[in-house]
Amino acid sequence: MKTRLAIVLVAAAALILVGCGGKGGGNTIKIGMLFNMTGAQASLDAPSANGANLAAKEINAAGGVLGKQIKLVSFDGKSDAATIGTAATQLAQTEKVVAMFGFSDSDMVMAAAPTAAKAGIVFVTSGATSPKLPDQVPDYLYLACFGDNVQAAAGAEYAINSLKAKTVYLLIDKGMEYTLLLGKYFKERFVEQGGTVVLEDNYQTGDKDFSAQITKLKGQKAKPDMLYIAAGPDDVGTIVKQFRDAGVKSPIMGGDGYDTPLLVQVAGKGAENVYFTTHSLMDPKLGTDAVKKFIAAYQAEFKVPPENAFAGLGYDTVKLLADSIKRAGSADPKAIRKALQATKDLPGVTGAITYQEGSRIPQKGVTVILVKDGTFTLAQEVVPQKVPQP
Amino acid sequence: MDREEGCLLEIDDLSKTFKGLHAVENYHLRLSPGEILGIIGPNGAGKSTVFNLLTGHLRPTRGSIRFRGQDITRLPPDRIAALGIGRTFQNIRLFASMTVLENVVSARQLKERSGIIATLLSWPSFHRTEQRLASEATENLGLFGLADRAGKAATSLPYGDQRRLEIVRALALGPTLLLLDEPTAGMNNQESMFVLDLIRRIRDQYKLTIILVEHNMPLVMQLCERIQVLNYGQIIAEGTPEQVRADPKVVESYLGRAMEDSKDAEARNG
Amino acid sequence: MAMSTRLQRLIPPAVMIAALAAILGATDLVAGDYLQRIVIIIGINVILVASLNLSNGFTGVFSLGHVGFMAIGAYAASILTLPVHLKAVNLPDLPGWLQGVAMPFLPATLIAGLIAMLVAFAVGLSLMRLNGAYISVATLGFLVIVQVVLVNWDQFTRGARTFAGVPAYATIWNVWIWAALTVYVVWRIGASAFGRDMRAARDNEIAALSLGVSVIRSRLLAFCMSAFLTGVAGSLWAHFITSFSPKSFFFTQAFSIITMLVIGGLGSVSGSVIGVFLITVLSELLRNAERGFDIGALHLPPIYGASQILMAVLFVLVIVFKPAGLMGGREIDIRGILRRIGASRRGKGAA
């Protein structure tokens, strides 16, 4: 019994030591980074973390910000809200970071951002695209990416105007806020423009077999002009592959979840005639110079091409924060927030970022990509005419 | 079937079929208060099945069981126990995580316990009840010479003591009818004789009616006023020990040459 | 004499409450948010694990689905406490009579617990008839069903979307009052006729039935009480985290609670507390350590996932070497410890 008690006491003491062991940095600026490196969310977040680390490395190699090196202080969120909340508290209180960023999922953002706000520092989410997020954490929560309403509207307008689609089959992943919103906003804008939804079906994140959905679609009398499938990056390839294998040839459209090499790798020829809306054309040959540079640097650093769109978003988020600090002229959180809000036309690999007065969702153009001969090609740059209310 | 007045237990036409196999067939019984009945028969003759039907652990395929005039044929085991039928088991079934005392208390508390509110608030009435339960249980244990083991883990007792504890526990339920399933299995003769004596004592002290399943012939013969012999699920003989012992069917199917053997042995030893 | 035994009975709880209050007071006043968070998490986990013990430990009904009750408690309480203006935005399809409700924390928590209990009663009526691994499977099924319903019942839960804006009502104090209450209740039940029924049914169902113990009823009692407390913990958790979605209440959470329970020792109330404390503190330590650190010139890179791996290995080691958990179903004898302390003090005084 006594030894047990002793173990507990020693453990507690060690905890306090480690917990309070934050080193005050004279010559570094500490930015808190929160991603889920393990657990169910890891496949979305890990590329973002890579991108962010790459950006920090580049910034530091170029002399840092305000003459200081940037240090990304990072915890694993473990895809668990309680852990994330604790980690955010550590970042704010123990590590005394000047800003925080991370996460690709609004749940996870919401577990961390209020803590940051309470401590008076901004939280920039690199990949959570819910346009409702900023309302939920006033003043301190920023998106580095466009809202889902924007890209869904862009997709719907492109479908009606360029693809001349009048009827659509809608398949939505019911397990993610991202896909739910995407589907909802697309439907809203598509119907608004006179289109019809012939059949709406759904699946759960991680489902591997879509034969029942496919059979149901094929049992439909009226064949839809196109398919809109709201899916996350881990599922898109599989879904497209299985629909194509079953002989569904109509155009398939989706959101930035499709922006992953897995789409072509998994679906192969099936990926032809797939359209999706995303931040920019991430192609080592056809992309902008910034994109080409990013892809090359990423490949060099991590020995793989960027896994999905989130890699670029993580990269841009760090660049965005660094830029704000530079413009603020100090690492004071208040000044950083002010500078961040004033960001205008900051170029990034996922498009230029501008925050309008009073809005914490950036204005970004939407890129529509078409998969052709196994590569992503630019179909159109769209600025939607009307965006559904968040 | 006619109903008899003053009968404690009336069983008519009781049958149980397992996958077409007749485990018990057309079993019947009239039991008067205070009686000690023995059921004997070869293994697999259906003795334990009768017990299990009687205590609700098995549902009969056919037939009826009335206990003190009430139909208990399809009642669940806990309800039957609450009506006053206690039993022990062929293989010992003590509560392994409990002490000897707790094992007995867990049976006693059926009749007397504190409500959930009193328990949660730790009212004085709760502690009074607990103390009374404990002292009554200790008393029960004393009767069987187990009082000094009250605080020990039940399963740490020697085998014979465990068997006795099971009987104490069944008694603590306060039953009218007690079913004992091979109470002396695995005991040597000294221990068996102790149990024999005990069964007589508790019968008198608690005004019990007892049904006994046993393989220990001398014990059954000495203890029981009436014996039923089962074979292949059917009653093949019924009567006083002397009648049963003399029944040629019984000798042939069950006792076999055992009696002769024992005579041989006596002859040899003598 | 009677008076003095009564008093004696009161000493251990009184000492414990005083000690707990002192620790909490110190944490509240002195410690930073980080430590306070850990203390709150430990408190909530104590409720979860101790109440799970009531079902899984006392009755042997090994439920894998208790996180479902936690989810029910979290959602029910949050719907009740969500401020009216947020309800209009976040839950526009809520029935009218709920739209205008924004309850204080305590009644919302109690109602949430009761709802969890009612659900437990409804599913328990049939589930409690099963045994062994099958009951684990069926409760796992229950968890999946809860999960599916939460994801699809948009009107009340916002579906898979984040349920946000829950007021941060949970404090060290209300969490630990509930935790102390839970431990007390579980301990009282364990030492009563109800607890003996439960253990009897666990140890030997057939014998218990033959002694008039209604096995299903006593299991159901444990299951329902346990569900109530788990629902309460869900409410506390929700008002601590303040935003969540159905996936917060799934297997990962289920396994973590069960791990604490088993490491502490099934059937031991003090074991539950010890298990929670050890695992929470240890995983916190490992989580900090896996980020990598420098020892002198040696630089260890971060290895995310290492903490989970170490916890898994530790768990297997405990099961192999201490199969019954650290407490092995026994309890810490507080009265005995107090007596010993008293004796040693007296001894010293005499010397």
Add this chain to the structure above:
Amino acid sequence: MLKLETVDVAYGHVQALDGVSIEVRDGELVALLGANGAGKSTTLMAISGIVRPRAGTLTYNGVDLAKSSPFDIVGLGVIHCPEGRRIFGGLTVLENLKMGSMRRAEKQGVRKDIDWVFSLFPVLAQRRHQSGATLSGGEQQMLAIGRALMAEPRLLMLDEPSLGLAPLLVQAIFKVIRELHHRGVTILLVEQNVRQALAVADRGYVLSTGKVMLEGTGKDLRSNPEIEQAYLSAAPGARA
């Protein structure tokens, strides 16, 4: 042949065997007697390698059994026919017998032994394709013994072969035991049925609470007053 010297076995804190020394010589039939919980079954379990002794030596023809696995011990011809029959209910009678001969390579001998077992227990031959679970208690006990015989035992350990059997069947079983003994199989017999056991045994040991209390020839033990008092006197005869 088999020799146990001051063997201690414990389950957790409970000492099951306390300095037990036993010897079984080639061709002997030795009875191990004692009340339930005296350590009889534990002794057999220790010999067949299921439980490990804490102290003492266990040798069989010079081989250290304490260091051998149950698998190896069966290979030595030491076969343990466990209490409660424990036949494989889902396997047919024939498959059960085959399981007894798992460690034997020669098919010829196995086939011969199956015939031999069927001749010992003709009822098994009739039911050879029936599953074990459908047999009656007595038939199951015959199958259990038959299965053990299939392993070509040089030392056969029988644990309570008569337990729970009607008197008629007990006699049948003991007849087989006697027959095996005549064939030269060395037998270590654990029995509750003291009278019957001592009637067939060359020698016997009486265990009590994990210790050997008495030992001697079957005849000596039968006439020993302590045994007489403990097992035989008060209740003559037919304990089944």
Add this chain to the structure above:
Amino acid sequence: MTSTELLLQQLINAVSIGSLYALMAIGLAMVFGILRLINFAHGDLIMVGSYVTLLLMLLGLPFLLAAAAGVVASTIAGLIMERVAYRPLRGAHEIAMLLTSFSVTIFLENLAIILFRPTSRAFPAPAVLRSVIEIGQLRVAGLDLIAIIVAAVLLLGLTLFVRRTNVGIAMRAASQDLLAARLMGINVNKVIATAFAIGSFLAGVVGLLWSARVGKIDPLMGFNPVLKAFVASVIGGLGSLPGAVIGAYVLGGLEILLQGLLPSALTPYRDAFVFAILIALLLFRPNGILGSTEREKI
């Protein structure tokens, strides 16, 4: 598409997915039968095999060779799992073993995250596996047919193995009475290792079929299949091999049926229905379809 074709299509879907569940469930059932262990980590063997196959393919090995190596890797992983994690637990309570298997799962998944990164990787199956056969309006994926055939062959082989060979009979014997099996000189370690090897081998095969079907793999890929296999083996009766197979096809059929028949508003509740049916089944047949109805002997 006519309704007959629709029905036929759904039937093929059901049989094909049921076949994969069956191959998984068999592995679970075999181990459970002997050890009373519900091996949740069985799913991670799928992951191990698939990753090994992928890595070898990236190194330039032809698919068949890489696949064979993957299956072997699954088998070895299963054997190691048994030796390191489960053998020290022999005779422990079934709940303790179940929880241990959860730990093994956590261990393997996080190890894979560290070694292979958490992100999904494409699994480039050869064209044969991706072919589609058209019969009238009916389109049958080559993979579906292959899955059905492979499952049929393996199940038949397994049946012969447990019925005819000595090791197979010994396996059944050990699953009925482990102690008696040891006393008869059955090498229990060998039998258990064989059960693990066979189960893991089948898991490796499922891994290939599964990965080829899905087209990509990730460290957590084993979770869903094992959950489904687990449900299947419970439906059939835990520990019963034929039961596991029947349960798997019932489950596959049920899923496809519900997805196809339920009105759109209810399809998201499909899994809830599946589990509700499972619970209902357990109430009427507490030990599954083929599990014995016998209660504990009193």
